[in-house]
Amino acid sequence: MSEKTEDIELRLLLDAIFRRYHYDFRGYSVASITRRLRQARDRFGCRTFSQLQDRVLHDPGVLPELLSFLTVQVSELFRDPAYFRAIREQVVPHLRTYPSLKVWVAGCSAGEELYSLAILFREEGLEDRTLFYGTDINPAALKRAEAGVYEIDRMPLFTDNHRLSGGKSSLSDYYTAAYGAAVFDKTLRRRTVFSDHSLVTDAVFAEVHLVSCRNVLIYFDRELQDRAIGLFKDSLVRKGFLGLGAKESLRFSAHADAFTEFARDERIYQKRGAS
Amino acid sequence: MIGASAGAVDALSVLLPALPAGFPLPVMVVVHVPPDKKSVMAELFRNKCRVDVREAEDKEPLAPGTVYFAPPDYHLLVEPDRRLSLSSEEPVHYSRPAIDVLFESAADAFGPGLVGVLLTGASADGARGLRAIADAGGGALVQDPSEAMVPTMPRAGIAACPTATVVPLTQMAAVLGTLGERS
Ligand SMILES: C[S@@+](CC[C@H](N)C(=O)[O-])C[C@H]1O[C@@H](n2cnc3c(N)ncnc32)[C@H](O)[C@@H]1O
Numbered sequence: 001m002s003e004k005t006e007d008i009e010l011r012l013l014l015d016a017i018f019r020r021y022h023y024d025f026r027g028y029s030v031a032s033i034t035r036r037l038r039q040a041r042d043r044f045g046c047r048t049f050s051q052l053q054d055r056v057l058h059d060p061g062v063l064p065e066l067l068s069f070l071t072v073q074v075s076e077l078f079r080d081p082a083y084f085r086a087i088r089e090q091v092v093p094h095l096r097t098y099p100s101l102k103v104w105v106a107g108c109s110a111g112e113e114l115y116s117l118a119i120l121f122r123e124e125g126l127e128d129r130t131l132f133y134g135t136d137i138n139p140a141a142l143k144r145a146e147a148g149v150y151e152i153d154r155m156p157l158f159t160d161n162h163r164l165s166g167g168k169s170s171l172s173d174y175y176t177a178a179y180g181a182a183v184f185d186k187t188l189r190r191r192t193v194f195s196d197h198s199l200v201t202d203a204v205f206a207e208v209h210l211v212s213c214r215n216v217l218i219y220f221d222r223e224l225q226d227r228a229i230g231l232f233k234d235s236l237v238r239k240g241f242l243g244l245g246a247k248e249s250l251r252f253s254a255h256a257d258a259f260t261e262f263a264r265d266e267r268i269y270q271k272r273g274a275s
Numbered sequence: 276m277i278g279a280s281a282g283a284v285d286a287l288s289v290l291l292p293a294l295p296a297g298f299p300l301p302v303m304v305v306v307h308v309p310p311d312k313k314s315v316m317a318e319l320f321r322n323k324c325r326v327d328v329r330e331a332e333d334k335e336p337l338a339p340g341t342v343y344f345a346p347p348d349y350h351l352l353v354e355p356d357r358r359l360s361l362s363s364e365e366p367v368h369y370s371r372p373a374i375d376v377l378f379e380s381a382a383d384a385f386g387p388g389l390v391g392v393l394l395t396g397a398s399a400d401g402a403r404g405l406r407a408i409a410d411a412g413g414g415a416l417v418q419d420p421s422e423a424m425v426p427t428m429p430r431a432g433i434a435a436c437p438t439a440t441v442v443p444l445t446q447m448a449a450v451l452g453t454l455g456e457r458s
Contacts, residue, residue, distance in 0.1 A: 029362075031384070035379065218333045218349075219362070245363075247332065247346055249333075252335075
């Protein structure tokens with residue numbers, strides 16, 4: 001059977017985006033990217049992906065909005081409290097043994113995951129010796145992460161999550177409410193660098209003790225997952241930690257042997273000593 | 276490929292145990308569950324069924340004779356290479372997982388070699404997906420609304436996909452059982 005027209009157009013569109021703008025979505029999970037590009041196609045009033053491709057190539061203003069369809073931005077503070085509880089109770093005791101620490105939050109979206117760790121590290125007395133890197137490919141998300149401003153109506157959920165994660169203080173200590181928004185304390189990002197970095201096209205940039213990369217790998221096909229996990233492996237110190245999303249694992253990864261299961265249910269892995 | 280919401284557990288308790296041992300097809304199921312619910316569906320049905328029952332894992336290849344439940348708080352999709360994938364994109368019809376997301380991706384992946392089943396539920400989720408399956412040449416089955424615990428979802432399915440076959444739950448089990456023989 002010959003390839004469906006829509007599939008051909010989708011491939012060409014992703015090729016065009018890569019060649020023109022160097023955003024590489026060619027190895028993303030097909031089912032979900034197709035779904036989101038159909039939404040974008042309709043949103044831009046295009047009938048086909050070919051029409052959308054024409055728009056993207058000739059109107060640079062289209063790409064930023066298209067990126068918001070191509071990248072899923074759903075996140076929460078202390079999303080999956082059990083994960084952060086395991087970081088707090090099981091990983092932090094190991095991290096305490098280092099005089100200085102680096103933490104990489106890969107695919108940090110609008111910063112929720114990074115602020116969660118910054119708060120947790122402050123509560124555990126590790127903040128002052130830690131440097132955080134928050135990276136993402138979506139510039140709008142990085143901007144929001146840097147601003148640290150969230151809608152106030154998300155706070156009850158964030159507060160519950162924080163408490164369930166074993167939070168030792170009140171979440172309201174870390175933000176001020178103003179004009180329907182919650183503005184997170186600037187000091188939380190005193191030791192944070194947010195920057196543009198793609199797990200698909202960029203290289204390792206630092207040696208870190210903890211990588212937290214949640215709900216990003218599910219959007220990649222297996223080959224890309226392997227590339228990203230390889231980056232994490234090369235970036236981590238011996239015995240460093242890798243935390244994944246609740247439904248992600250190293251089970252199908254080519255690098256599985258380089259890690260041990262540290263907290264199985266919370267998807268936290270530890271890099272092996274010898275490598 | 277099955278979607279269900281309110282009343283799902285009762286309906287699935289009729290359907291899934293009717294699948295014979297050695298059933299040659301994979302079965303994917305989306306049930307609307309609250310996001311904070313621990314994964315209970317697979318455990319609930321594991322001991323009642325003669326086929327394998329598990330919760331779907333990201334990038335897992337589909338195996339015959341296996342029932343895959345979408346995990347709470349994730350959409351379940353099928354890739355063109357017939358692996359499963361998960362996504363945390365926005366809820367559809369207020370639900371994650373959503374039936375439409377699974378059905379539409381499966382319609383793309385399988386074309387005509389697919390049967391979509393829409394059961395009891397208080398939502399319009401699944402209607403569009405059922406239509407997509409029918410449009411791709413697959414089969415569309417809807418639980419008879421007059422005997423569904425909550426008829427909203429079957430009714431929406433029939434409205435969106437008038438070519439769907441309306442089947443009472445008890446006969447649906449038999450239909451599913453024989454699907455394997457035709458494959
Ligand atoms: C669903 S969000 C996850 C947010 C957060 N980590 C969490 O679990 O709540 C996925 C993020 O991955 C980012 N992303 C997608 N492709 C990427 C890539 N190639 N490199 C780095 N980040 C990427 C998206 O822009 C988006 O912000």
